[in-house]
Amino acid sequence: MTKPPAKRAWQDLPRTIANLFETRGWNPLSVLNRADRLIAGRGGARQVGRGVRYGPHDRHHLDIWLPPTRIAKPAGGWPVVVFFYGGGWHAGDRGDYGWAAAAFAECGFVAVVPDYRLAPAVRYPGFLWDSALALRWVVKNIDGYDGDPRRIGLSGHSAGAYIAAMLALDQRWLDGVQLPSDTIKGAALISGPYDFHPFREFRGRAAFGHWPDPVETQPITHVRSDAPPILLLHGQSDRLVYAKNSRTLAAKLEAAGAPVVLNIYPQANHVDPLVSLSRVFRSRLPVLEDAVTFLRSATALPTSAS
Template identity: 60%
Template sequence: MARSSRRRRWPNLPKAAAEMVDRFGWSPVALLNTIDRLTPGRGDRARKLGEGLRFGPHARHHLDVWAPSHPDSAKLPIVVFFYGGGWHSGERTDYGFAGAAFAAQGFLTIVPDYRLVPEVRYPDFLEDAALALRWVWTNAIHYGGDPARISVAGHSAGAYIAAMLALDPRWLAAAQLPSDTVKAGVLLSGPFDFAPFREWRGRATFGSHHDPAETQPINHVRADAPPLLLLHGRSDRLVYAKNSRSLDAALTAVGAPHEIKIYPGCDHAGTVVALSRPFRHRHPVLADAAAFLRSVLGLPTSSSKE
């Protein structure tokens, strides 16, 4: 009997391990970033133009700017990348590999920090993200960026942030940005339809809000939303792929432009890990994202690739 009981618990181990890693703040991202940085060749493709630039009044209101080492345009399309961490952890300095990855594909790439739980709750981090977007819209031109071609991207909680900026017009309006500022979005392994909040991250971040439905990206779909690319791992046991499938169905129902790709054998971290050069061969996340953005932004279909 005991042996059978242990066997039944094995399928839950991947999710339990992911929960423990996420809850206690241990993350291999910093190590991954170091490995990516030390891999020969990154400097030939991407360079950091700005580090720790302030975009707002709070201590975490800083961002980094990455650019192609050899830009093929004087006005580069822009990607603003928001990292994940369950809204309670994460540092922009650990995600240089993501900034460098998009930059090497020909995009001026911005990686901002934002305030985290428990210092803040929903919607403060969305206000931070919109403020970072306003800085980009105002200042990216000084770094070779084109404010008329801004896209948002993110992984996990960062994909949630990117989705809300793309779908819910309140955040751009609050930051005094034009309603069409975001031209496209790339959403990696994001939570888009997860109310009611049954686990600790959701309760801590959104549980005190008076209207849970208002916090969900799926409830803000609209026909005139910017084109979105939903990328998810089929083996994700932290944020299940049904989140992307549900958003896909909702976007389809209103006729909003979008695409979805589900990667077999890819777990929750797999989509963002695949942006790094040592693991890029595992899943074509960067190639799919770059191709999508070039298509919807009317750019040449290829650029220098690592």
């Protein structure tokens, strides 16, 4: 009987590290942030805004990163990526995601990472209003940081991908903060939940279980033909947010005639696509390359005057 090929030890490195940190009580994102900062100076990406206030609450702050000085600023400013982190709508801090912001910045984007209020302090739709307010601040102020407010894309992981999907698909949130419907030029969404009702998992119940119309909370409900281009990135072996979420959303967008691209990474779990943005684990999966290629195309200005 032929033995299956031995699995290389490094292939399980992110999972092994996560388990070690959990038993030791360490914050793996904070450690990854430090490690990423030490590797080649984060590619020259520059943090130019720290804790910039975008609204009235204590969690209404954001960080801003610029591309390296070696990248020439295009006419009108650099394109912008607003990145929403995950954490099940009940955890997360923008300061732990400098490595994700720096990844997009070193590829020629102004990267913005906002905090938003978390459960149980707020539940749906509180964190969506916060995120829409952060986006409004970006539109009104990012030109002061050499970003182009006409070229804004979104990204996010897990619960953050949910937030970005809702901003892109459900026009109530942009309408509610007086932003034009075409503000978002594209969204690169990583390992997100888009069709997860009924709420069987405690995070979903805590954030959404109170809402009288659960279907209304689902991104899949708000698919429309004029949605901005969406890239869905998901690990085939994700057992926290199953890849079915991305497959179902992609199929519904395609059926509606909306522009969508679906990338499923074999053998990747829930965190693999996220940590692959970092310089530490970037060689594992082409997530950054895929997201950047997509967002460059989506945020490109028209070449004609019409």
